[in-house]
Amino acid sequence: xxxxxxxxxxxxxxxxxxxxxxxxxxxxxxxxxxxxxxxxxxxxxxxxxxx
Amino acid sequence: xxxxxxxxxxxxxxxxxxxxxxxxxxxxxxxxxxxxxxxxxxxxxxxxxxxxxxxxxxxxxxxxxxxxxxxxxxxxxxxxxxxxxxxxxxxxxxxxxxxxxxxxxxxxxxxxxxxxxxxxxxxxxxxxxxxxxxxxxxxxxxxxxxxxxxxxxxxxxxxxxxxxxxxxxxxxxxxxxxxxxxxxxxxxxxxxxxxxxxxxxxxxxxxxxxxxxxxxxxxxxxxxxxxxxxxxxxxxxxxxxxxxxxxxxxxxxxxxxxxxxxxxxxxxxxxxxxxxxxxxxxxxxxxxxxxxxxxxxxxxxxxxxxxxxxxxxxxxxxxxxxxxxxxxxxxxxxxxxxxxxxxxxxxxxxxxxxxxxxxxxxxxxxxxxxxxxxxxxxxxxxxxxxxxxxxxxxxxxxxxxxxxxxxxxxxxxxxxxxxxxxxxxxxxxxxxxxxxxxxxxxxxxxxxxxxxxxxxxxxxxxxxxxxxxxxxxxxxxxxx
Numbered sequence: 194x195x196x197x198x199x200x201x202x203x204x205x206x207x208x209x210x211x212x213x214x215x216x217x218x219x220x221x222x223x224x225x226x227x228x229x230x231x232x233x234x235x236x237x238x239x240x241x242x243x244x
Numbered sequence: 245x246x247x248x249x250x251x252x253x254x255x256x257x258x259x260x261x262x263x264x265x266x267x268x269x270x271x272x273x274x275x276x277x278x279x280x281x282x283x284x285x286x287x288x289x290x291x292x293x294x295x296x297x298x299x300x301x302x303x304x305x306x307x308x309x310x311x312x313x314x315x316x317x318x319x320x321x322x323x324x325x326x327x328x329x330x331x332x333x334x335x336x337x338x339x340x341x342x343x344x345x346x347x348x349x350x351x352x353x354x355x356x357x358x359x360x361x362x363x364x365x366x367x368x369x370x371x372x373x374x375x376x377x378x379x380x381x382x383x384x385x386x387x388x389x390x391x392x393x394x395x396x397x398x399x400x401x402x403x404x405x406x407x408x409x410x411x412x413x414x415x416x417x418x419x420x421x422x423x424x425x426x427x428x429x430x431x432x433x434x435x436x437x438x439x440x441x442x443x444x445x446x447x448x449x450x451x452x453x454x455x456x457x458x459x460x461x462x463x464x465x466x467x468x469x470x471x472x473x474x475x476x477x478x479x480x481x482x483x484x485x486x487x488x489x490x491x492x493x494x495x496x497x498x499x500x501x502x503x504x505x506x507x508x509x510x511x512x513x514x515x516x517x518x519x520x521x522x523x524x525x526x527x528x529x530x531x532x533x534x535x536x537x538x539x540x541x542x543x544x545x546x547x548x549x550x551x552x553x554x555x556x557x558x559x560x561x562x563x564x565x566x567x568x569x570x571x572x573x574x575x576x577x578x579x580x581x582x583x584x585x586x587x588x589x590x591x592x593x594x595x596x597x598x599x600x601x602x603x604x605x606x607x608x609x610x611x612x613x614x615x616x617x618x619x620x621x622x623x624x625x626x627x628x629x630x631x632x633x634x635x636x637x638x639x640x641x642x643x644x645x646x647x648x649x650x651x652x653x654x655x656x657x658x659x660x661x662x663x664x665x666x667x668x669x670x671x672x673x674x675x676x677x678x679x680x681x682x683x684x685x686x687x688x689x690x691x692x693x694x695x696x697x698x699x700x701x702x703x704x705x706x707x708x709x710x711x712x713x714x715x716x717x718x719x720x721x722x723x724x
Binding site for chain 2: 198211215216221223224226227238
């Protein structure tokens with residue numbers, strides 16, 4: 194068993210970072226570590242949530 | 245504020261209670277062990293870790309003091325940064341008054357002796373606590389005045405990497421564990437609480453409905469930290485354990501926020517006092533962790549700052565995460581803990597090593613005498629059960645040096661029959677992060693097979709080795 198995570202691409206700076214699955218549907222905004230933009234996971238420019 | 249290095253030496257040299265400064269006085273005149281950077285640096289722009297990475301790539305591991313860093317507001321900080329303290333086994337040894345010549349396999353065993361020798365802390369008044377020389381509260385207690393370091397390009401921001409100390413409700417023992425603090429503002433920040441004891445404390449405080457008092461200790465003598473990094477049972481007071489490593493009592497003083505209900509290390513450099521409200525959470529990470537990978541963005545308990553205190557001339561301590569100091573500061577105590585556990589359970593352990601290639605956390609090399617009759621697998625099972633974070637146990641014979649990875653891998657390559665000698669144990673423990681083997685564990689019996697006829701290792705006869713001396717037999721380089 195692996196801990197599930199996903200990659201989110203920031204809609205503002207288009208850089209991707211790694212996120213724990215607990216934040217995928219928590220209704221909480223992610224914080225882009227590159228540009229500090231705050232957004233919901235569904236607003237990601239791209240999401241890699243393969244499992 | 246710019247200060248010269250000389251003003252940062254302790255007024256009393258190395259006398260008095262042990263502190264980070266008294267330790268630095270021991271090494272600061274040796275350029276192989278201690279270097280300074282006096283130009284202004286911006287730790288939030290990776291200038292601290294870039295320098296450390298350059299040194300790492302050159303195979304140099306000095307402690308580095310950055311005398312003029314910027315704080316998180318981008319203004320000159322009054323606190324110099326000290327980092328890379330534990331990057332060699334020799335410095336780990338010396339910090340705990342063990343001779344450098346004993347920094348090899350026996351160091352963990354010495355540390356295990358210190359861990360068992362609890363020294364009761366000494367309580368002093370706030371007036372006698374250097375860390376209370378300066379007390380900031382209210383709007384003055386601003387974490388962003390600290391020179392927090394942003395370590396790696398995907399890190400969420402500046403991070404305070406040192407220890408969090410806490411106690412359970414109604415209990416008098418203190419636990420210290422390394423926890424990252426992400427100051428999202430100057431007055432609150434998420435804490436990555438992962439250790440078993442600290443997580444249990446958090447659950448107990450939340451169940452009680454009370455606010456969880458914690459302190460973030462940003463600098464102390466390295467022996468203090470090594471002492472707190474031992475795996476101790478629930479109920480052990482880690483202030484007393486740390487005393488065993490310092491060879492003197494840890495001096496404690498009443499906190500600014502909770503008075504005698506929460507005692508803080510009087511000789512620390514900087515202390516943040518704060519509280520976690522029940523259920524209060526923040527978003528933290530990514531952060532470059534011990535595995536050499538990023539920990540994913542996640543929820544973490546949110547601490548609200550109640551006070552910041554610091555000694556005159558305080559130093560801000562940081563850890564170069566995912567690199568040698570991060571690895572060694574906990575691996576050496578664990579080596580000793582595993583050695584003693586195997587000695588008690590099996591009696592035939594020779595040496596134990598947590599190698600850098602396993603991030604000094606996930607893989608253990610164990611050498612034993614008489615590995616037949618399932619003894620090697622028994623050693624692997626015992627080690628994996630004793631230290632839950634271990635993923636792989638490789639067991640070799642006593643003639644293999646566990647500190648020489650080439651020898652260990654030779655044994656794996658020549659002695660191991662995968663069908664018989666590798667055991668894959670599934671679903672041992674829920675993974676706390678995505679690194680390594682997750683919830684599974686491996687035991688590799690790389691001892692020489694004894695159940696079938698098997699070749700022995702090559703050996704030039706010892707008598708010939710004794711007789712032939714290269715320095716006498718080789719022609720001089722000029723003739724060659």
